[in-house]
Amino acid sequence: xxxxxxxxxxxxxxxxxxxxxxxxxxxxxxxxxxxxxxxxxxxxxxxxxxxxxxxxxxxxxxxxxxxxxxxxxxxxxxxxxxxxxxxxxxxxxxxxxxxxxxxxxxxxxxxxxxxxxxxxxxxxxxxxxxxxxxxxxxxxxxxxxxxxxxxxxxxxxxxxxxxxxxxxxxxxxxxx
Amino acid sequence: xxxxxxxxxxxxxxxxxxxxxxxxxxxxxxxxxxxxxxxxxxxxxxxxxxxxxxxxxxxxxxxxxxxxxxxxxxxxxxxxxxxxxxxxxxxxxxxxxxxxxxxxxxxxxxxxxxxxxxxxxxxxxxxxxxxxxxxxxxxxxxxxxxxxxxxxxxxxxxxxxxxxxxxxxxxxxxxxxxxxxxxxxxxxxxxxxxxxxxxxxxxxxxxxxxxxxxxxxxxxxxxxxxxxxxxxxxxxxxxxxxxxxxx
Amino acid sequence: xxxxxxxxxxxxxxxxxxxxxxxxxxxxxxxxxxxxxxxxxxxxxxxxxxxxxxxxxxxxxxxxxxxxxxxxxxxxxxxxxxx
Numbered sequence: 001x002x003x004x005x006x007x008x009x010x011x012x013x014x015x016x017x018x019x020x021x022x023x024x025x026x027x028x029x030x031x032x033x034x035x036x037x038x039x040x041x042x043x044x045x046x047x048x049x050x051x052x053x054x055x056x057x058x059x060x061x062x063x064x065x066x067x068x069x070x071x072x073x074x075x076x077x078x079x080x081x082x083x084x085x086x087x088x089x090x091x092x093x094x095x096x097x098x099x100x101x102x103x104x105x106x107x108x109x110x111x112x113x114x115x116x117x118x119x120x121x122x123x124x125x126x127x128x129x130x131x132x133x134x135x136x137x138x139x140x141x142x143x144x145x146x147x148x149x150x151x152x153x154x155x156x157x158x159x160x161x162x163x164x165x166x167x168x169x170x171x172x173x174x175x176x
Numbered sequence: 177x178x179x180x181x182x183x184x185x186x187x188x189x190x191x192x193x194x195x196x197x198x199x200x201x202x203x204x205x206x207x208x209x210x211x212x213x214x215x216x217x218x219x220x221x222x223x224x225x226x227x228x229x230x231x232x233x234x235x236x237x238x239x240x241x242x243x244x245x246x247x248x249x250x251x252x253x254x255x256x257x258x259x260x261x262x263x264x265x266x267x268x269x270x271x272x273x274x275x276x277x278x279x280x281x282x283x284x285x286x287x288x289x290x291x292x293x294x295x296x297x298x299x300x301x302x303x304x305x306x307x308x309x310x311x312x313x314x315x316x317x318x319x320x321x322x323x324x325x326x327x328x329x330x331x332x333x334x335x336x337x338x339x340x341x342x343x344x345x346x347x348x349x350x351x352x353x354x355x356x357x358x359x360x361x362x363x364x365x366x367x368x369x370x371x372x373x374x375x376x377x378x379x380x381x382x383x384x385x386x387x388x389x390x391x392x393x394x395x396x397x398x399x400x401x402x403x404x405x406x407x408x409x410x411x412x413x414x415x416x417x418x419x420x421x422x423x
Numbered sequence: 424x425x426x427x428x429x430x431x432x433x434x435x436x437x438x439x440x441x442x443x444x445x446x447x448x449x450x451x452x453x454x455x456x457x458x459x460x461x462x463x464x465x466x467x468x469x470x471x472x473x474x475x476x477x478x479x480x481x482x483x484x485x486x487x488x489x490x491x492x493x494x495x496x497x498x499x500x501x502x503x504x505x506x
Binding site (some may be wrong): 224225226228235236271272275278279282286289290301306388392395396398399406409410 | 430435441
Binding site (some may be wrong): 004007008011014015018019022026030032034035036037038057092093094095096097101104119120121122123124125126127128129130131132133134135 | 300
């Protein structure tokens with residue numbers, strides 16, 4: 001019995017120390033673990049403004065997307081609803097790219113404040129539904145602040161939190 | 177409760193009683209899941225038909241994590257209470273979990289190319305799932321690395337417990353950090369993020385995969401127990417022969 | 424399928440192939456191991472015979488229908504004794 005209890009204690013304490021260590025490491029390296037920075041990060045964090053490759057994520061602002069006739073040169077605003085950043089990109093954009101949807105762009109920040117992207121990734125949100133349902137929801141006004149339409153429920157379409165990889169709807173996910 | 181199944185005889189009796197039920201449930205649920213996934217569910221308003229990849233990707237991802245949690249719990253029980261069946265179950269589950277992880281990663285990649293515009297990115301979710309795959313490989317390798325089976329069991333059980341720290345990281349990576357991968361849909365509170373017509377095939381496949389996991393764990397555990405018994409018989413025979421020649 | 428049929432079908436195809444291989448290997452190894460065990464127990468030394476005669480004969484006739492509880496039980500009984 002005492003042996004079993006001792007093994008139990010060792011496993012428990014080991015697990016506790018391991019989780020603490022993991023939590024510390026993950027917190028320490030948070031800046032390299034994040035896949036992208038928000039326009040607010042770019043505006044506020046000095047070291048992000050240096051000339052280096054980085055990724056910026058946010059929502060393609062409604063009615064900001066312009067493309068030239070060649071179909072390859074794109075220009076749009078990426079916003080986290082607090083700050084926005086102008087992105088210039090030449091290349092093929094993914095299927096899910098649209099105004100009001102999430103996007104992650106990779107490239108460099110130019111001195112004039114625009115972002116020259118050489119890669120554009122569409123970020124999908126966590127909502128799955130048939131087309132008819134999406135349209136019915138929009139019509140009835142029950143569309144809860146998804147990034148898709150930009151028809152907000154109130155002034156803060158994406159919830160209180162600025163966009164930052166959290167739920168677009170500002171709704172909390174439950175712990176599983 | 178646990179002590180009841182620590183005995184291989186009792187374990188096998190229970191496992192063999194469960195096996196036919198689990199097998200028929202697997203066939204029925206996955207069959208129904210496939211019907212809904214391809215026939216009776218609509219295209220998504222954003223992704224179109226590509227949403228049908230979700231019905232194999234998401235259940236595989238759940239199984240990849242569930243199988244690892246199963247291995248971690250079995251390893252803890254094996255280490256602390258020394259139940260012989262616990263290690264057998266952990267060992268049986270490892271290749272199954274590794275296969276589901278492979279399915280999760282490849283189908284995710286096949287979804288990512290048309291939807292995100294890339295096969296792979298090193299974001300927190302994708303990277304932590306890749307780490308999970310290597311943990312599975314490490315567990316299997318370590319369990320078979322020693323001549324002394326008991327040592328392999330102990331070493332692999334410790335690895336399984338250490339690696340369990342990765343599970344919450346996978347689950348919450350999409351909430352803790354900015355990732356390209358979307359956050360959880362099914363466990364979201366509030367407005368259902370997945371419409372019921374798409375939730376049906378998703379859940380059918382998920383429960384079907386769980387039943388398949390049960391079937392495969394039983395089948396593999398039986399093979400492992402028989403294998404151990406064979407080895408025990410062989411060494412007993414060698415002992416008997418050497419004793420005879422000595423006398 | 425939206426022009427993405429290739430992605431969809433290869434996803435399900437890969438899942439099917441991986442799971443089929445896994446199921447096949449698992450079943451095959453279970454059958455071969457249990458058959459081998461039954462064979463060894465049939466020619467087991469006398470000390471074991473005395474106790475297990477009854478179940479052994481049963482095992483021999485039923486080796487192929489591996490899903491029945493009777494086949495695995497004697498194997499499990501012995502495993503329990505030895506460890």
